[in-house]
Amino acid sequence: MNQNAIFGDIGDHDKNAVSPEGQGYRQHLKRWSLTVVMLLAFSTNQAHALQKFADVQQEFRSSEASLYDRKGQLLQEIRLNPHERRLSWVALEDVSPALRNALVASEDRRFYQHSGVDWNAVAAAAWGNLWNSRTRGASTITMQLAGLLDDDLRRRTSPRSFSQKLSQVMVAQLLERNWRKDQILEAYLNLVSFRGELVGIHALSRVLFGKHPSGLSQREAAIAVALIRGPNATPARVTERACRILQEQHASQECKDLESFALLALARTGSNSEVIVTTTAPQLAPHLARRLLRTPGQSLRSTLDAGVQRFATDALQRQLAALTDRNIQDGAIIAIDNASGDVLAWVGSSATFSRAADVDGVLALRQAGSTLKPFLYELAIEKRWMTAASLLNDAAINLPTASGLYIPQNYDKQFKGLVSVRTALGSSLNIPAVRTLVTVTPTAFFERLQQLGFQLRESGDYYGYSLALGSADISLLALTNAYRALANQGRYSGIRTALSDPPVKMSKAMDAGATFIIGNILSDRSARSRTFGLENALSTRVWTAVKTGTSKDMRDNWAVGYSDRYTVGVWVGNASGLPMWDVSGVTGAAPIWQEVMQYLHSRDQLRQHIPQKPDGVIEQAIRYEDKAEAPRQEYFLAGTEQAVIRTAKSDDIGIAIRYPTPGMLVALDPDIPPEHQRIRFEAGGISSGSWRLDGRLLKPVAQTKAGKKTSQPISAQNQQLALDWMPWPGRHVLELLDEKQTVLDQVRFEVRGAVEKEMPPKPDRRSRK
Structure with missing residues (x-):
């Protein structure tokens, strides 16, 4: 007798599968089968350690990993298991009653009556196999669950052996004695394979119907149950089975247009039943999620704020939409809390605007442009080689290098003559910055940048004097966090992206007094007016210090700045390296920076503060002997203050x-x-x-x-x-x-x-x- 004559596999059913003439044979078969099972239970080594329901539930791993914001709001799901598509475990009470009823009616009518094995179905299957008639099959939901829980019992390409069948019956009966019926049904719905790589009712519902299992309709439930019998059946075959299930539930009216409905649902899987619809979860932080999430089923609460993340993403896309005629496709934003180092927004790309959306613009290395100048002037002031009032000559200069002459130029191709350090930094003049680097030396400046976490790949001599103008490749993350050190009076630390990370530890990297003076310059509208005017996208309602930068040929555009509470960095450009068309820091990245900074403070209930000058900083009224600039109040490190600034003390004016x-x-x-x-x-x-x-x-x-x-x-x-x-x-x-x-x-x-x-x-x- 064929093994399937006793325990037939799942198949189409017939209401009159067992005739009255077969009743005696069925009772005899039941007694014989039970005897065989009992003998095997004591004479073989087929017994398996039965898992507890709680253990199965705890060991269940979604193929997805989930990233949440600091308040527990879902930000992103990414798939990490390439072999199976599973979503989170679903409780039975969260599954649609329509699906539960359809499953029991189709697969195991006597589920709530039998104790693991439906002997009536076993007899019917055996009788049907004797007479070559098609029957429902004898495997109960509990027996199928036994096959799902034990790899040795799992059916793969060939039918189970006779001993596997008997072991499956034994495990099923153990399950019934140790698990409740609702637990068996819940585990089955979460572990059963559906179409292709889809495992569990949650994945099936999300992919095929775009909803949670609790919302499945009677028609959708019928299709789902039909797929259990034939996971890779044709749409026509699935429709036929689903309609039969609906008819058994006295819902024949749902069969109308069922085939087109099933065809549409199944179209969400590609050829070979590979899922082509990934997830309906929010897609707010894909780049950070790929950075932090490592294992399937992982659930991590990040430091991000969903509101800030969503607003920053929208602000980036709005700005790029307004600049579509300027050849800009990509951008990135990062916002950091100054005190804690917590990253509040990490926007790695412009998503639909980009042809390289997978490239993380927060970590990508790009030329820094003028954004490194604040650190250069800070070092010169800290070493007392210059003050904010010192005069620099903004005139043509030629510097010999190993590769030839280095001839820097200003952005507007014009020269301003003698200007103060305040004006040179605020208006982002290039030639004074290069003259300052001659004094500081590229090696000393390189070492300071390394202390601030830039991790430059080459030496200071390699970059030479062009380092003053941002020839080095840096990341938006490193740049923004270095500006955060300016906001924290020269104290530097790493950042934090997960709430489970330990608190950051600060260390002194720059002089507090020098960083205060730099921040005062970067917040001075008058200082930047010679290049940017008084009103521009660098102005905010709260106190902020900000710097823009544009790399060679307009390939990279930056705006980085800070308030007393937050530091925000923005980059726009093209991931491919193509130049933008007529875009500067003020017109490209700065409007985004301004929007994000003002949004952060609109949510902040605390009063904003203007930084107070630290000890060792002197405020002094100054005037210029040759009236190079107007008289003003200026800040000095103690011991460097001057009331009258004489031309003779400026650089590069001797014979x-x-x-x-x-x-x-x-x-x-x-x-x-x-x-x-x-x-x-x-x-x-x-x-x-x-x-x-x-x-x-x-x-x-x-x-x-x-x-x-x-x-x-x-x-x-x-x-x-x-x-x-x-x-x-x-x-x-x-x-x-x-x-x-x-x-x-x-x-x-x-x-x-x-x-x-x-x-x-x-x-x-x-x-x-």
Whole structure:
């Protein structure tokens, strides 16, 4: 006799499966089967340790991991199990009654009467197999659950063996004795496989019907139960089975248009029954979720605030929608609580606007632009090399580097002349920043940036003077957290993204007085007015200090700033690296920064405070001797204060050779005739004098506004002395002399040609005849 003659597998049923003639045989079969089971129970080693219901429930793992905000609101679900799609465990009372009724009516009519094995169904299955007739099958819900709980009993590609069948019956009876009926039904609904990779009623309901199991209708319940019998059946076959279930429940009217309804639901699975609809859960923080969630079923409460996260996401998308004609696709935002280091918003991309939505813009490395300048000036003030009142020369400068001359320019291609550090930083002037880095040195500045968590990949010498203008690649996270150190009076710590993380520990990274002065400059509307005007997106209703930045060719656009409570950083650009079109920090990232900062404070019930100057900071009234800037109140570190700022104390205004620079290497172009190539000698701070090259005096030549040479004594604008010299290969020493032939300055430089030609030898008069 075939093993399925005793315990048939699930199949189509027939109400008249067992005829009256088979009743005697069925009773005999029942007694014989019970005897076999009892013998096996005592003579074989098939007994299995029975799990408790609570253990099964606790060990259940969703294929998804869930990220919640700090108040317990769901932010994001991501799938971590690629083999099965499970969602969270669903209690039986949260399952639609329509589904429970359809399941019992279709799969196990006597579920509430039998003790694990429906012997009437066993007899019917055996009789049907004898006469080759189709019957419902003898596996009860409890027996099927036994197969789901034990890997040894789980049916895979081939039918279960006879011993597995008997073990399944034994486990089913143990379940019935130790579990309640509602627990058996609840576990079954959460563990049974449906279509393809879908496991459990929760996953099926969400994917096929887009709702929680509690909301399944009678028609949806019939389709779900039909899929238990044939998980990968065709839509027509599923419809046929579902309609039969509805008819048994006296709901034939639900069969109308059932096939089209089933076809639509099943279309949410792709070919080979792979799920193509992922989740209906909120999708507010995908990038942080991928960073924090590691194991299936994990549930983590983050430091994020759902309200801030949602508002920041919307603000980013609104701004990018308004700039669609400026070739901008991507952006990122991070908001951090100053005191705790808790991240309140982590928006990694612009989602639908982006072609690279999976790239996390909070962590991606991009060029910093002008956003590093506050840390440069802070270091110069901290070391007492400069004050906020010190004058810097915003004029053309050429700096020799290993790769050639470095010639920085301002954003507007104009020069402002003598400006204070306050104006230079507030208006984000480039040349004064480079001059400051010459004083600070790239190595010292690099070391300070490393202390602030930037983790730059190269050395200070590698970046050179361009580090002042943000040539290094940084992340929005590192940049924003470094600004948070400015907000915390120079105290630095890491950030916190999960409430389970330990509290952050602060350490001193910058001088409190210097950071206060930098914050005062970054909050000064007047200081930034020369570049940005008085009214712009950097102005807020509460006290804030903010800095913008734009990298080369407008590839990256930044706005980072802080209040007394929060620090917010924004980046916009293109993940592909493509340049934006005519977008600056004020027009690109700053409007988003302003919206997020003001939203944070609109929710804040605490009174906002303007930072108070710390001990060691002196407020002093100042005036400039040459009226370079208007008189004002200024802040100084104690011991550096001045009432009158004299021009003589500013940098780069003494008499000096400006060009060529010390150690400069000049290469001649072999394709240009030598007589058409010239090197221009320039000196500043002098109106008349002379040049001496390699010990030979050169005749000074003046340069008029029209660009024509004259033989008049030189008196160029801004006291510059100039001379055009036809270069000759070799190493040279250039000296600047005053009217008394006193050497005022000296530089050494080298000229190289494609092929260096030697001077023609002088004729030997002694050999002449």
